[in-house]
Amino acid sequence: MSDRSLLTRAVWFLLVGWWATPLAIGFAWLLNVTVVGLPLGIKLINRVPWVLSLRERRIIDPDHGRDQYSLLLRAPYFVFVGWWASLLWGLGAAALADSIIGLPIAVWMLDRLPYVTTLYRY
Template sequence: MVIFRSVVQFAVTQRSLLVRALWFLAIGWWATPIVINFAWLLTVTVVLAPIGIKLINLVPTVLTLAEPRTFTNPELARGQHSLVVRALYFVVIGWWLSFFWANLAALLAVTIIGLPIAIWMINRLPFVTSLYRFHG
């Protein structure tokens, strides 16, 4: 008897640049600092830290509706650091560095000149916080 295995994969595609720009102008620029600081408050508690880290990992999506590449390409999820390494990094460095990194990025995002740098910084915020590779 032959058993067939079917693998169901779903692909999440990025939204158009127009939709992402409209989202940023209407919601992303003001919602991102709120999410960043709320997530950071959650991360300083022991019990709610996992929720805070999950929110930090979603900040690029809040800013510009960018989908994590691990959703669009599941193979990229395999290159993550181990949970132990990520947890140790977070406890020693990530929790405080991410707070300054994210707030500087949010400040830059409201300026025309700083916007490209802010988007670059926000896309790297999950890595700065917990070594999570948002964009592979």
């Protein structure tokens, strides 16, 4: 999908993104605390930057030094840290997104939300 214009993304943010992002994070978090909802919750977390500003995620080629942590490390991390840290991180970013000054920091934080949740690197 092609990138949308800055004007389109700004209008989306002003009309929808600022209030829909905390809802998406909260819903993803609720899904993540259930075994059945976990896959959908993780997918929703990966889409949070899009919910905020219609910004498509750029996936980096995995062969360029971005080694992933093993699932044996990522699973316990999620169980003990990631599920609650992602909620705090995401809602903090959503709160920052409500101000002009905090918006760049919020976008940076939301891009890293999958990493905070499961140590998954893009």
